[in-house]
Amino acid sequence: xxxxxxxxxxxxxxxQNWAYHDICINFSRLYFVLDGEGYYEENGKEIxxxxxHLYLTPVGKPYSLHENPNDKLLRCYTHVRIFPxxxxxxxxxxxxxxxxxxxxxxxxxxxxxxxxEVLSGLVQLVLSCIRGSVRRGSxxxxxxxxxxxxxxxxxxxxxxxxxxxxxSREHVTRSFQAMYYMTPKQYFDRRVMNIALEELKNGxxxxxxxxxxxxxxxxxxxxxxxxxxxMSPEKYVKTYLKTE
Numbered sequence: 001x002x003x004x005x006x007x008x009x010x011x012x013x014x015x016q017n018w019a020y021h022d023i024c025i026n027f028s029r030l031y032f033v034l035d036g037e038g039y040y041e042e043n044g045k046e047i048x049x050x051x052x053h054l055y056l057t058p059v060g061k062p063y064s065l066h067e068n069p070n071d072k073l074l075r076c077y078t079h080v081r082i083f084p085x086x087x088x089x090x091x092x093x094x095x096x097x098x099x100x101x102x103x104x105x106x107x108x109x110x111x112x113x114x115x116x117e118v119l120s121g122l123v124q125l126v127l128s129c130i131r132g133s134v135r136r137g138s139x140x141x142x143x144x145x146x147x148x149x150x151x152x153x154x155x156x157x158x159x160x161x162x163x164x165x166x167x168s169r170e171h172v173t174r175s176f177q178a179m180y181y182m183t184p185k186q187y188f189d190r191r192v193m194n195i196a197l198e199e200l201k202n203g204x205x206x207x208x209x210x211x212x213x214x215x216x217x218x219x220x221x222x223x224x225x226x227x228x229x230x231m232s233p234e235k236y237v238k239t240y241l242k243t244e
Contacts, residue, residue: 001127002083006120009078009111014038018073019066027079028086030123031055032094032104036073039066042089045174047140048166049073054092054104054130059085076108080123092130100129140167141179148188153214154224156188193228196221197236206233 013036031054038049040057041064049055057063067073094101107122143165148156161184162169176184192213199209210221225233 001086001130003120003124003127004081004083005116006078006080006123007116009076009113009119011076011108011111012074014067014073014075017069019064021064021066022062023064024060024062026059026085027081028059029055029057030078030080030126031057032076032108034074034076036075037068037071038073038075040064040089041066045171046168047089047091047171049075050091050093050166052094052096054090054094054100054126056086056090058088061087063089076104076111078107078111078119078123080120082127090130098129100126103129139175139179140165140171141175144172144176144184145180145187148184148191151188154192155214156185158184189228193225196225196233197229200233200237209233 011034018038031049033049033051033053033055035051040047040049040055042058042061057065092100094104103122103126107126110118110122113119144161144167147161147165158169158172162172165172173183176182176187180187182190196209196213199212200206204212206222207218210218213221215221215224222233225236229236231239
């Protein structure tokens with residue numbers, strides 16, 4: 001990405017009633033969120049802007065921005081023209097100690113400069129570091145999968161998931177189904193059962209698997225297991241052993 005121009009830059013709280021509704025412009029906005037509660041919306045999908053994250057808005061696509069007036073957004077921003085133009089909303093976590101973190105700190109230090117050439121150079125440095133920070137797993141679907149894979153136990157709170165990731169429930173479900181052809185809940189339940197299957201194959205007793213997966217009892221686990229697989233844990237083990 002090559003910065004062609006950068007202007008209108010500052011680090012500040014948003015103005016009163018800060019909101020942009022269905023704007024479609026020929027430049028990108030580069031944001032770094034320091035505090036507060038703000039949202040980006042495109043095609044009915046709403047994404048919460050998170051602390052210590054960088055955002056690039058797309059060119060030529062209508063989108064909206066707004067904040068919670070009771071928790072004003074503190075952010076750094078610069079308007080930029082980039083080649084090639086940004087064609088999708090981009091979110092990047094800025095990890096402390098990373099080259100990207102150092103680049104953002106330098107940008108912040110000189111963000112109020114009147115020298116557009118200096119500002120363009122600073123933004124170019126930030127964007128150069130972004131390329132090394134964008135990785136598989138940055139989409140809503142992939143971040144949801146990573147979140148689910150880290151969970152222990154047998155219960156899933158979609159409210160907690162959405163709050164932690166900063167996405168709406170509708171956006172999480174729709175993007176996850178589009179990539180993995182199942183809902184997050186279906187994936188989570190299947191993952192739990194796969195763990196149980198492996199434990200049983202390795203010789204664990206039913207009550208041990210139930211405890212490991214935080215079921216209330218061996219009976220509760222057996223009931224859930226049979227509902228998902230069509231057979232009891234004991235029958236599954238016997239069937240598996242016969243095929244060995």
